[in-house]
Amino acid sequence: MPDNGASGGQPAATTTNGAAAETKRQRVRVLISALGMLPVLLTLCIGFHLLSEGRFFTGQNLGIVLQQAAVNTVLAAGMTFVILTGGIDLSVGSILAASAMAGLTLSKVPELGMLWLPAALLTGLGFGVVNGALIALLRLPPFIVTLGSLTAVRGLARLLGADTTVFNPSIPYAFIGNGSLTLIPGVASIPWLSVIALLVIFVSWLVLRRTVLGVHIYAVGGNESAARLAGIKVWAVLIFVYGVSGLFAGLGGAMQAARLYAANGLQLGQSYELDAITAVILGGTSFVGGIGSIWGTLVGALIIAVLSNGLILIGVSDIWQYVIKGLVIIGAVALDRYRLQGSART
Amino acid sequence: MNDPILEMRGVSKTFFGIKALRAVDLTVYAGEIHALMGENGAGKSTLMKILSGAYRPDPGGEIRIEGRAVRIEGPLGGRAAGISIIYQELSLAPNLTVAENIYLGREISRSGLLARGTMREGVGPILTRLGADFLPSTLVAHLSMGQRQLVEIARALHARSKILIMDEPTTSLSAAESERLFALIRQLRAEGLAIIYISHRMDEVYALGDRVTVLRDGRLVGSLDKPEIRADTIVRLMVGRDVSSFYKKDHDPEAGRGHPVLAAIDMADGQRVKGCSLTVHAGEVVGLAGLIGAGRTELAHLIIGASPKTSGRLELEGRPVEIRTPGEALEAGIAYLTEDRKALGLFLDMSCLDNINLAVLGRDAKLGWVLDRDKARERADRAFAGLSIRAANVGVPAGGLSGGNQQKVLLSRLLAIAPKVLILDEPTRGVDVGAKSEIYSIIDNLAKAGTAILVISSDLPEIIGICDRVVVMRSGHIAGEVTRGPNSPLTQEDIMALATGMEHLDA
Numbered sequence: 001m002p003d004n005g006a007s008g009g010q011p012a013a014t015t016t017n018g019a020a021a022e023t024k025r026q027r028v029r030v031l032i033s034a035l036g037m038l039p040v041l042l043t044l045c046i047g048f049h050l051l052s053e054g055r056f057f058t059g060q061n062l063g064i065v066l067q068q069a070a071v072n073t074v075l076a077a078g079m080t081f082v083i084l085t086g087g088i089d090l091s092v093g094s095i096l097a098a099s100a101m102a103g104l105t106l107s108k109v110p111e112l113g114m115l116w117l118p119a120a121l122l123t124g125l126g127f128g129v130v131n132g133a134l135i136a137l138l139r140l141p142p143f144i145v146t147l148g149s150l151t152a153v154r155g156l157a158r159l160l161g162a163d164t165t166v167f168n169p170s171i172p173y174a175f176i177g178n179g180s181l182t183l184i185p186g187v188a189s190i191p192w193l194s195v196i197a198l199l200v201i202f203v204s205w206l207v208l209r210r211t212v213l214g215v216h217i218y219a220v221g222g223n224e225s226a227a228r229l230a231g232i233k234v235w236a237v238l239i240f241v242y243g244v245s246g247l248f249a250g251l252g253g254a255m256q257a258a259r260l261y262a263a264n265g266l267q268l269g270q271s272y273e274l275d276a277i278t279a280v281i282l283g284g285t286s287f288v289g290g291i292g293s294i295w296g297t298l299v300g301a302l303i304i305a306v307l308s309n310g311l312i313l314i315g316v317s318d319i320w321q322y323v324i325k326g327l328v329i330i331g332a333v334a335l336d337r338y339r340l341q342g343s344a345r346t
Numbered sequence: 347m348n349d350p351i352l353e354m355r356g357v358s359k360t361f362f363g364i365k366a367l368r369a370v371d372l373t374v375y376a377g378e379i380h381a382l383m384g385e386n387g388a389g390k391s392t393l394m395k396i397l398s399g400a401y402r403p404d405p406g407g408e409i410r411i412e413g414r415a416v417r418i419e420g421p422l423g424g425r426a427a428g429i430s431i432i433y434q435e436l437s438l439a440p441n442l443t444v445a446e447n448i449y450l451g452r453e454i455s456r457s458g459l460l461a462r463g464t465m466r467e468g469v470g471p472i473l474t475r476l477g478a479d480f481l482p483s484t485l486v487a488h489l490s491m492g493q494r495q496l497v498e499i500a501r502a503l504h505a506r507s508k509i510l511i512m513d514e515p516t517t518s519l520s521a522a523e524s525e526r527l528f529a530l531i532r533q534l535r536a537e538g539l540a541i542i543y544i545s546h547r548m549d550e551v552y553a554l555g556d557r558v559t560v561l562r563d564g565r566l567v568g569s570l571d572k573p574e575i576r577a578d579t580i581v582r583l584m585v586g587r588d589v590s591s592f593y594k595k596d597h598d599p600e601a602g603r604g605h606p607v608l609a610a611i612d613m614a615d616g617q618r619v620k621g622c623s624l625t626v627h628a629g630e631v632v633g634l635a636g637l638i639g640a641g642r643t644e645l646a647h648l649i650i651g652a653s654p655k656t657s658g659r660l661e662l663e664g665r666p667v668e669i670r671t672p673g674e675a676l677e678a679g680i681a682y683l684t685e686d687r688k689a690l691g692l693f694l695d696m697s698c699l700d701n702i703n704l705a706v707l708g709r710d711a712k713l714g715w716v717l718d719r720d721k722a723r724e725r726a727d728r729a730f731a732g733l734s735i736r737a738a739n740v741g742v743p744a745g746g747l748s749g750g751n752q753q754k755v756l757l758s759r760l761l762a763i764a765p766k767v768l769i770l771d772e773p774t775r776g777v778d779v780g781a782k783s784e785i786y787s788i789i790d791n792l793a794k795a796g797t798a799i800l801v802i803s804s805d806l807p808e809i810i811g812i813c814d815r816v817v818v819m820r821s822g823h824i825a826g827e828v829t830r831g832p833n834s835p836l837t838q839e840d841i842m843a844l845a846t847g848m849e850h851l852d853a
Contacts (some may be wrong), residue, residue, distance in 0.1 A: 211715045212707040215700055222693040227683070229652055229690050230704050230759070231673030290695050 035230075036284040037299045040332050045285040048310030055313055063191060069305035069319035070193035071096075071252045073298060075272055076279035077204045078128075078248030080297045081241040082278050084208070085221040086289025087142035089242060091131060092249040094153035099123040099253030100263035101160035107171045107257075114172050121247060128246015129151055132239035142242075150273070157265035165264040173209060177258030193255055197301075200248060204294045217241060221289025279304055282332055303332070351376040352397075352429075352509055352538045355579055357407035359392050359564075366392045368564045374509065378532065379541045379557035381700075385806070389564040390544055394511055398431045399423030399772025412508075422451070430502030435442060436494050438486045440636040445469045445482035448501045472500045476530060492523030499530070510534065511542040516550065517639060525844045528554060546637045548577055560584055575847045581839050591785055597629060597793040605663065607798035608680065608767045610649050613658030618644040619820035621657070626767065626798040631789060633813035634802045635841050641822040642802045643685055646769050650675035650682045662766070670793070676705055677802035681760035685771035685802070691756045694745030696738060700727040700745045702758045729758035733788060750781025757788065768792060771802045786812055810836045 013329030049056035075092050083088045101122030107113045127149065134145045164326045176196065180189040208214040219227045228234050252272075257263050285292025305329060311321045350372040367389045373431045374380045386391050393498045395401040396409075399418040403409075407417055416427050424431065445466045446453075454468070455463045474480060480489060480498050486497060495515060504508050512531075516524040531541055531554060535635040545551055551558060552575065559569045570576075576790050608626045615620055618641040626632045634642050647653045649660065651669040660664040660667050662678055671677045677683065684690040693701055694775040703710070703722040710718045710725075726740040733754040737747050744755050753773065760768065770789070789812055792798055803809045809816055816828045818841055825844040830836050842848070 045418060053682045210717055212711050215696075215707055215717070216702065218696060218700075219693050220693050220703060223689070225690050226684075226693060229650075229684060231671070231675060231676040232704075233671075292692070334812060 036293075036296045037282055037303060037336065039227045039245040040278055040335065041124075041299050041306065042225060044306050044310065044328075046342060048306065052310070052313040053194070056310060059188070061309070061313070063189075063194075064300070065305050066194040066197075067191040067307045068309060069301050070191070070197040072272065072275045072279060072304060073197040073256050073301040074248050074252045074255065075276035076202050076283075076297045076301045077200045077294060078245035078279045079273075079294065080283070080285055080294055081203065081217060081244045082142070082210075083221075083277075083285050083287065084170065084217050084289055085238060085241050086224070086294055087238070088146060088277070089128075089131065089297050090143070090146040091127065091149035091153055091246060091271050092252070092276055093269035094150050094157060095124050095246055095249035095266055096129045096253040096256065096269035096272060097263065098153050098157035098160065099250035100257040100268055101253075101265050102167060103254055103257050104166045104168055104171065104263045105160055107168045108166070116127050116171065116175055116257075117254050120257065121250045124250015124253060125243055125247040128243040128249070129239060129244065132242030136235035137239035140197060154265070157268070159265070161263070161265050163265065165262055168260045168263050171258060171261055174258050174261065177255060177260070193259065196251070196255060201294055201298050203240065208294055213237070213240065218290055223290070246321075248295070278329055282329065284336055303328075350374060350410075351412055353408075353410040355410070357393075357396060357409065358404040359389075359396060359401055360404050367396070367403075368631075370561070372559060372564045372566065374542060375739045376508065376540050377535055377538050378556040379535055379543055379554045381551045382542055382544045382561065383546070383551065383558060383559045383580060383584060384561035385804070388561040388584075390561055391513070392564070393561070394431060394513060394542075396543070397424055397429050397509075403807075425505050425507065428506065428508040429511065430505060430507035430509070432498045432502065432513065432515060434514045434517055436491075436498055438494055438497060440485070440487035442480065442486060444473070444480065444486060444489075444497050444500075445841050446486050447486055447497055448472075448482075448504050450501075452505075469500060469504060472710055473505050473702055474501055476503075478578075489521070490746075491518045492520070492526065495527060496525075496530075499534075500851075507539075509540045509542065511544070513544045513545065515543075516545070516547070518603045524550075546846060548580070548846045551575065551580075556790075574606060576619075577654070577843070578839070579840045581846075581848070584736035584842065593783075595812055595814075597631070597633075604662075606650075607663055608800070609661040610645075610660065611647060611659050613648045614656050615644060615648055616656040618822050619648055622819065622822070622824050624800075624817050624824065626800050629630065629793050629796045629799050630815075631793050631799045631801060631813045633801055633809035633816035634808065634819065635809050635816050636819035636825070636845050638674040638804065640819040640845065642819050643771055644822075646682055646802060649769065649845070650680055652682075652804065676763055676783065679763070680769065681705075681763060681765035681767070682769045683757060683760055683771055683773055685758050685775060687752055692744045692752055695743050697741045698730075698735070698744050698747070698755050699723065699740040701755050702726045702729050702740075702762065705759050706762045725762060728753075729761070733758055748781075749776040750784075753777050753781065753785065754788075757785070763794075765797060767800070768798045769802070772804065773801065774803075774805065774808060787788060806838045806841060809841070810838065816841055820845055820847055 025183065043057060055061060055171050075096065078092065079089055099120040102123040103116040106119045107116035131145055131149055134140050135142050176192045180191050181195050182189045210216065216227070216232050216237050219232055220234055224234060253269070256268060279300035281287065282303055283292065283296025283298070285296060307325050308321070311324060316324065350373045352372070354370060354372040356366060356369045356371065358369050359366060370393060382390055392401065396403050397436070398420065399420050402419065409418065411427055411728055418424050418427050420788055421803060424852050427457065439450065445592060448469045449465045454464050475501060476496055477501070479815050480493055481806070486494060499510070515527060519527060520538065535541060543554055543797070555575060556572055557569060558575050558580060560580060570579060585730070605628055606625045607628050611623045612621050614621045614622070622645050624632070636642050643651070645694045646660065649653045651674055653669045660669060662680070666679050669680070672682070688694065699722055702766060707717065710721045712718050723740065729735065730740060735758070747755065758823045768802070771787055773789070777785065789799060802815060815830060816836055818825045818828065825847070828836055828840045828844065
């Protein structure tokens with residue numbers, strides 16, 4: 001009875017034409033959904049450029065935007081993995097702080113200072129894997145587990161520095177936080193923070209779209225029971241995604257530490273998880289899992305950074321910035337839902 | 347027993363052009379137990395939902411209660427008309443007390459506050475009358491299944507229902523609880539209630555039924571009075587259809603029966619499957635028949651490691667194998683097609699290509715993890731051509747395909763691993779007729795190629811049409827086996843007799 005759909009009953013002669021047209025329509029649809037929030041981002045950029053009398057599109061300002069977006073982009077990339085499986089990771093801000101503290105503390109040890117970077121990454125990875133193991137093996141809800149680690153890891157971060165701010169003005173690899181990669185000497189350069197963020201996005205894309213694991217991640221998010229029956233090791237996929245989220249939070253911690261030469265277990269990364277989740281949702285990734293792309297997440301993170309930067313440029317007060325940001329987020333997602341209505345299933 | 351309490355005249359129900367119920371006439375009298383029987387999908391639940399108000403019948407029919415024409419509308423319509431239904435899965439809120447459940451939706455309040463005391467007192471007499479051994483203030487969560495059933499009945503009595511419909515009420519009851527329920531049902535009959543009793547179990551119908559009405563394919567095919575209630579009559583009414591010729595079975599059942607491929611020995615899960623053994627040979631199509639709830643799907647899940655077993659072992663081509671997860675089953679070459687392709691099979695948002703390749707991605711991958719997209723594309727194209735899957739291209743999401751094409755996509759995933767054993771659970775459910783016969787010839791071709799195939803199906807003509815022999819399950823046990831001889835074809839009567847447990851009653 002449902003076989004009377006467009007593709008089912010077509011005569012053979014028209015099928016080729018029909019298929020070609022269908023393919024083209026599909027491409028357009030795919031393009032639209034891939035572009036997603038890009039039009040919103042561009043509108044915001046142009047709007048701020050006009051309102052700020054031409055101060056937005058300058059090399060210097062764009063560099064600032066990219067740099068400001070960098071850490072959130074990295075966190076949001078990890079969050080994308082998690083949300084694609086239908087989960088959530090509320091602990092990334094705390095893990096970022098703990099990793100930065102661990103890294104900075106080690107950087108002050110004379111012989112081992114150079115190892116601070118891998119130490120920060122491993123700290124993040126470790127916490128992420130613990131989250132993943134609790135969720136995958138004990139079958140606890142992700143929201144609860146990461147809500148717990150949001151608090152517990154924050155405590156550990158404070159413990160690491162004896163609840164003080166740790167400084168290290170001569171931290172190795174400081175260039176990643178403040179240096180820039182010169183593209184054309186004297187003309188164009190790009191902050192290392194942004195280079196790292198873009199690399200993270202690219203690697204995430206590779207994993208999600210070009211590896212077996214990527215398909216498994218989408219499968220677990222799309223239908224966990226079916227994934228289990230299809231022979232996918234759901235537990236391994238879950239541990240992986242929370243591990244990645246933790247690892248990227250650790251990387252974010254290292255980036256912050258290198259940028260600030262300092263870290264404070266109490267303040268660093270407070271409520272960063274919210275910005276990361278916002279970026280993923282703005283990027284069109286479905287909250288129930290299975291649908292979404294890493295490029296959308298990049299656009300989402302840029303929208304957040306452009307909003308903050310633009311509102312400052314045009315002199316909106318700090319208080320109103322909050323209100324406007326919140327409304328733009330709700331509006332953008334509403335627009336997205338409206339745009340997707342009637343095209344694909346969401 | 348003079349004037350009927352319920353009369354249905356020419357009641358039909360159409361869903362999207364398909365007649366689920368065709369001009370059914372049903373008459374029920376006060377003080378009788380009226381058994382309603384029929385195969386799965388015969389229209390029993392549609393009929394019941396019309397009486398409860400969940401479905402609105404097609405115009406033209408008429409329902410009379412105590413002689414007055416009524417329109418039953420909305421979820422409360424049935425109750426307002428004096429009809430209460432006790433569903434197989436009970437509809438009680440376990441977090442509320444017995445009294446609260448009985449008064450649910452009609453709570454008594456005094457100036458806006460719940461009058462708990464009044465409510466508790468109100469249900470007391472009914473519980474006493476039913477011989478309940480629990481208090482109105484007990485939480486339903488603390489009650490056994492049998493006690494919960496009592497609460498449902500109490501709720502019906504409290505609503506002053508005159509007609510009580512019970513759908514397979516003994517499914518989750520122990521033998522002792524069932525006996526007590528039967529006694530209670532007889533007591534209610536003596537008090538003048540009309541009881542419509544839906545059951546698959548022949549022994550219950552014998553024990554309780556004053557009359558039996560049989561539905562088949564949405565039609566009422568016969569009503570039998572007490573003296574006429576005989577097993578063979580009922581079964582003939584239930585299954586009496588012709589086996590059409592569109593089942594394809596060209597493979598020679600004798601040719602392949604060389605060696606046993608899959609042997610499941612004494613499988614049990616401690617609940618629904620109670621020690622089942624079966625063997626499937628190479629090139630053989632074995633049917634697994636039984637009523638819904640007999641444990642067929644659960645047995646399949648045990649075999650592929652989708653649920654934990656409490657006992658039993660598997661042998662694959664004569665060697666013992668240990669299978670703990672569906673992944674291990676696939677690696678061993680045992681593929682399982684789920685009965686619920688949307689919930690447990692397909693990834694509706696993913697492309698057909700990904701859906702088809704999912705089980706072999708790892709095997710095909712370059713460097714262990716990198717997707718081999720050319721190979722995947724090729725495989726999907728081959729599947730589309732080989733199984734004539736109709737969709738714009740392999741890249742469209744599987745969710746957009748018709749039921750038959752979705753089923754073929756899912757089947758392609760399993761065939762990609764070149765299974766030794768293929769377990770198909772309701773392979774043609776929700777599939778149109780054209781795709782059905784295509785699926786039958788796929789099964790036939792696989793058998794010819796030497797695959798051992800186990801088909802779980804509730805569609806008896808299908809089982810008889812495509813299977814070489816049929817294993818029948820009943821209440822978690824293997825009830826017996828029906829084999830095809832040179833001069834004795836498989837018959838629906840034999841299978842139904844085993845499935846309903848009637849072979850003992852006839853003996």
